Amino acid sequence: MRPGKCVACEVPGVELSGRVNLHGNGTRARPILGPAALGEEPKVDEVLTRRYECQRCGAVMVVGPRGLVPGYLYSAMAIGVALLLWGAMRRQDAEVRAAISVQQIAGASRPERWSTLARWARAAASGRIWATIELDPSGPPRELAERVSRILCARAGPGTSEAERIWSASGHAR
Known part of the structure; x- marks a missing residue:
């Protein structure tokens, strides 16, 4: 899912005119550690994240499923x-x-x-x-x-x- 706005310059992801300011810039696999559900055994899993690049300022944002914490391997x-x-x-x-x-x-x-x-x-x-x-x-x-x-x-x-x-x-x- 494309971010609503750039985290750096706050330009809208997509303008009302339809112009796309945040372009998809590929996917990346990211490890995530811990139980996949409450009560399950801890495990190493992998989720796909998508990168978006702001066309105005060049900032790159990473979007992934809920529960990812930037800078932490555990959910x-x-x-x-x-x-x-x-x-x-x-x-x-x-x-x-x-x-x-x-x-x-x-x-x-x-x-x-x-x-x-x-x-x-x-x-x-x-x-x-x-x-x-x-x-x-x-x-x-x-x-x-x-x-x-x-x-x-x-x-x-x-x-x-x-x-x-x-x-x-x-x-x-x-």
Whole structure:
């Protein structure tokens, strides 16, 4: 799907006159890690993204399916559920890694830790994963993870388990 406007110069993707300002510029395969659906085993998958080039300023935009996070290999849904398990549900790092990570081998220096969780918590709190969430990222990472997961959970609405609500909200949040 062609973007509505250029992210750099904000020219419309297609003008009312029909002139196309954002030209398709090929597809690219992009890896995505984590479970494909809630409760499934983590895996390495590949999705196709499409590039668009702005004819006015030359900026290139990449468009892909919901749940892709620029700069992250894991899906937004996998990150959201990981933050719920680690932050709100207080699960151990190894248990969260088993549910989310495709790489089950832990580092030799601290095999009980998965330092990615703290990085994700700080990034999510500062709006780098979901731009609509912005908290003070200076708190303890586990508390940040809990706060982020509570915000995502509230956005999904009532009716299902916390994990299902997080999965849904994570993929739709921007």
